[in-house]
Amino acid sequence: MTPSFSPSFALRQIATVVVYLAACASVPAWSTTKHSRAATHGHAHKVPSKAVRQVSGPHFGATPQIVALAHELAEQHKLPIDWVRQQLSNARQLPGVPKMVMPPPVNVPKNWRAYRERFIEPRRIDAGVQFWKTYDSPLQRAQQTYGVPAEMIVGIIGVETFYGQHKGNYRVLDALTTLALNFPAAHPRAAERQAFFKSELGHFLVQMRQQAPGTAPITGSFAGAMGWPQFMPSSWAKFAVDFDGDGRIDLLNSPVDAIGSVANYFKAFGWQTGMPTHYPVKFDEARLDKPSLLAPDILPSFSVSNFMAKGAVLDNDAQQHTGPLALVELFNGDDAPSYVAGTENFYVVTRYNWSSYYALAVIELGQAVAEQMGR
Numbered sequence: 001m002t003p004s005f006s007p008s009f010a011l012r013q014i015a016t017v018v019v020y021l022a023a024c025a026s027v028p029a030w031s032t033t034k035h036s037r038a039a040t041h042g043h044a045h046k047v048p049s050k051a052v053r054q055v056s057g058p059h060f061g062a063t064p065q066i067v068a069l070a071h072e073l074a075e076q077h078k079l080p081i082d083w084v085r086q087q088l089s090n091a092r093q094l095p096g097v098p099k100m101v102m103p104p105p106v107n108v109p110k111n112w113r114a115y116r117e118r119f120i121e122p123r124r125i126d127a128g129v130q131f132w133k134t135y136d137s138p139l140q141r142a143q144q145t146y147g148v149p150a151e152m153i154v155g156i157i158g159v160e161t162f163y164g165q166h167k168g169n170y171r172v173l174d175a176l177t178t179l180a181l182n183f184p185a186a187h188p189r190a191a192e193r194q195a196f197f198k199s200e201l202g203h204f205l206v207q208m209r210q211q212a213p214g215t216a217p218i219t220g221s222f223a224g225a226m227g228w229p230q231f232m233p234s235s236w237a238k239f240a241v242d243f244d245g246d247g248r249i250d251l252l253n254s255p256v257d258a259i260g261s262v263a264n265y266f267k268a269f270g271w272q273t274g275m276p277t278h279y280p281v282k283f284d285e286a287r288l289d290k291p292s293l294l295a296p297d298i299l300p301s302f303s304v305s306n307f308m309a310k311g312a313v314l315d316n317d318a319q320q321h322t323g324p325l326a327l328v329e330l331f332n333g334d335d336a337p338s339y340v341a342g343t344e345n346f347y348v349v350t351r352y353n354w355s356s357y358y359a360l361a362v363i364e365l366g367q368a369v370a371e372q373m374g375r
């Protein structure tokens with residue numbers, strides 16, 4: 001996804017810890033829902049070649065600002081101050097990055113169909129089929145271990161990084177230090193976002209400290225999201241797992257660790273095995289109360305009977321649903337919006353990245369790959 005994306009969270013306290021995973025390669029920033037007050041995870045516009053063209057700028061140096069930040073993060077994470085100071089002084093300022101986290105101009109109309117076409121397209125579906133065939137066994141194992149269907153994992157990794165092709169070329173230390181210190185003041189939630197990146201930088205330093213000496217610098221999106229699943233450092237710390245059993249967690253080079261980690265993330269956010277993500281929905285105009293239906297946004301809030309009493313029309317399968325539903329509205333530019341009835345599992349997908357457009361793209365890409373696989 002393009003700049004200034006915001007994954008997010010309903011549960012505020014978890015939000016600070018978790019979220020902001022992804023950094024899909026090309027999702028327009030408008031795709032975030034109005035719930036997205038929390039993070040940004042950057043969706044670097046990825047370079048579609050495999051060439052590692054690292055972005056660079058001048059060193060920060062041992063400025064008073066850097067020294068103060070080093071003290072704060074060293075204390076918070078119980079890291080040696082000299083080491084932290086050295087890392088941060090050696091970080092490079094990335095002049096282009098701050099503007100990439102700015103929200104899009106408000107006059108850019110959201111367009112689900114256009115968004116969808118970027119992800120549910122033959123090249124990405126073919127790459128998904130290849131990925132599924134290659135990792136069928138770990139995908140099955142993840143499904144058994146965490147209760148999350150293979151197609152959801154395949155959908156996430158496909159939308160995030162085109163199956164490992166677009167993992168981002170920014171040195172994560174540079175990106176996070178830049179956003180922690182030079183966050184654009186013009187951003188509507190500048191203080192909150194800057195604090196978020198500072199916190200992520202702290203988690204990242206812990207991760208760096210654990211690396212073997214001489215390891216190449218970790219690269220990721222312009223917002224610091226890393227590896228096949230584009231996990232932010234705090235999510236890596238909390239949800240990443242060693243799923244290939246080699247004794248270490250490596251989301252940069254191990255697609256199998258990424259598979260287990262995505263499934264673990266979904267499970268941690270309440271994925272319910274066997275529950276659909278959404279149902280088709282129509283309207284009975286005579287009793288339609290769309291403002292009420294849309295008021296909770298993507299948070300599932302209506303029982304089936306309440307949902308229908310307010311004018312939503314559900315098919316037989318959906319009428320058997322026992323949990324709460326949300327009316328999810330997706331704009332199509334100047335055309336009529338699309339709607340689906342989102343379940344709690346739809347909501348779980350939006351915990352990966354706070355956007356209903358993102359969630360539906362993940363779901364539909366996974367389904368398209370599954371169909372192609374004959375699953």
Ligand SMILES: [Ca+2]
Nearest residue numbers: 242244246248
């Ligand atoms: Ca591993």
